[in-house]
């Protein structure tokens with residue numbers, strides 16, 4: 001039995017990843033921010049034996065600590081940790097506007113530090129497992145080399161920082177056989193912009209299934225640096 005944990009499973013990519021993993025026979029811990037969001041509960045009808053739902057705010061140390069205690073008592077190790085939770089922040093303001101630095105700090109706290117908090121709490125559980133794999137859901141928006149935007153300050157900065165924490169984490173775990181992938185999920189039709197993004201090219205289910213296929217079914221190379229790839233396995237520039 002393989003064990004996985006996914007953050008950000010209230011809606012969007014997170015629950016699609018959970019469903020895809022359950023269909024593959026994994027035992028999954030689904031972490032959601034808001035217990036009023038019931039999408040993930042529907043999966044209990046079919047997968048009650050293999051699904052545990054835990055509340056988690058990755059922006060808060062005490063919430064991550066409480067999640068760690070629950071996880072360590074309910075599963076023996078963690079083969080696959082997927083840090084999917086994320087937030088967008090302002091997309092419109094550019095340098096001529098009054099930038100909202102408090103909001104940017106919140107976005108960075110979730111997108112960059114949140115993933116690191118969770119990994120820091122669970123890394124020993126990951127390294128006890130067979131797959132020893134961490135997927136950090138990053139974004140093309142985190143690429144410095146490819147950046148054309150003039151706005152999205154909080155989001156782009158936070159995803160670049162997410163990529164750096166991914167690299168630092170990988171440098172810590174690679175000697176012990178740990179794997180880490182910084183993953184761009186594609187342009188996915190979710191509610192991240194506050195409404196369903198109808199301009200997106202992928203459904204959450206298509207993105208989730210492609211991500212898992214790329215990471216679990218193909219022979220990804222092991223390198224000195226973590227892989228920064230998209231859902232199809234194509235490399236992105238750092």
Ligand SMILES: NC(=O)c1ccc[n+]([C@@H]2O[C@H](COP(=O)([O-])OP(=O)(O)OC[C@H]3O[C@@H](n4cnc5c(N)ncnc54)[C@H](OP(=O)(O)O)[C@@H]3O)[C@@H](O)[C@H]2O)c1
Nearest residue numbers: 008010011012013033057058059085086139187188190192
């Ligand atoms: N959609 C895209 O095109 C796209 C492209 C590139 C990268 N991504 C990345 O893909 C990941 C999933 O995003 P999505 O598109 O599925 O958007 P989404 O539907 O908004 O999902 C994000 C999830 O993260 C949760 N979350 C936000 N803050 C959190 C916190 N402090 N603690 C725990 N959970 C928190 C949200 O919960 P609530 O909604 O209840 O607050 C939601 O369940 C994100 O990391 C995002 O940056 C998405």
